[in-house]
Amino acid sequence: MTMVPYRVVVHVDEMACWPLALTNLRNLLNDVGRESLRAELVANGPAVAFYADLPETVEKFPSSWQEGFYRELIGEMSGLHSQNVQFIACANALRANHLDPARLLPLVQVVPAGITEIVRKQHEGYAYVKP
Amino acid sequence: MTMVPYRVVVHVDEMACWPLALTNLRNLLNDVGRESLRAELVANGPAVAFYADLPETVEKFPSSWQEGFYRELIGEMSGLHSQNVQFIACANALRANHLDPARLLPLVQVVPAGITEIVRKQHEGYAYVKP
């Protein structure tokens, strides 16, 4: 079995870290190419609110995010997803933040515990990055 | 030798990151079970003040921590420790923060350099998580 050359799990637990996390993934994808990359982003903690495209979550966004900026980030996330980057949410974090998994953006995949996913991926040979 | 399926070193260097770090460990423990987990938390930098159960360290706590919250966190740490999660302090960080190792909570284990412990554990096959 030939292993894909670059494998990474990106961890986001604060809303403010989303822009840099997406930029990191974009730069990695542009640098090594889609065929050479297995990448996933695991969000837990308060950062899961990013996945809930709901008016009531906007208040959880950093005050420095200007109107339209969130839309740009969501667009960037969709673009990365269309190039095979996986986006994952922690079910524990959704519960703690009173977010209904059924109302997340459709591209998001929910796992029981984000932390387990992060640990398992590293055991499978993925690098870890915390932007 | 059969290896324990999940192995993780959790790194905390800011006081504000303690709550999320403990939550991550709790969720991991609940998800995979005690028998499948080797976990330790290494604190260095200003985060080591959390281990010193002393009135004079309270001023180092984030202002958002309401009274009683620190006690809850200490209770949670004790609970995790009783389920085999190790809690480690960096001796360099204790010195830099003028904390006497002899006055730390008894469950805490001191290592000469927290960073060395973090690197060594990864070389031994532990995953790394920085909440």
Next chain:
Amino acid sequence: MTMVPYRVVVHVDEMACWPLALTNLRNLLNDVGRESLRAELVANGPAVAFYADLPETVEKFPSSWQEGFYRELIGEMSGLHSQNVQFIACANALRANHLDPARLLPLVQVVPAGITEIVRKQHEGYAYVKP
């Protein structure tokens, strides 16, 4: 081939994290010794401004950094570099922050994408630390 016992890539993407990152590297070096260590620090995001020894970047520094503190940190970085710690800048981040690679401190090495360097090093067996 005998592998060097300790190998680490330290990731810095916020200016405020530089002091702790340099302290971590110093403590690691003092603890395990130069001959036992391969270490590099990869800066991306806004943290790359640290490498540009220019008056116009000073405004990007944390307001808590007192005059002279940046000079001390640069001195510490030079000392670590003289003991074989590598300091790396992400070209994408330099562009995004309008910094000319030609004007960086001479000890800095530029790579096309810092994130790729971080992932590659982990695949080569380096530990990852995010202070």
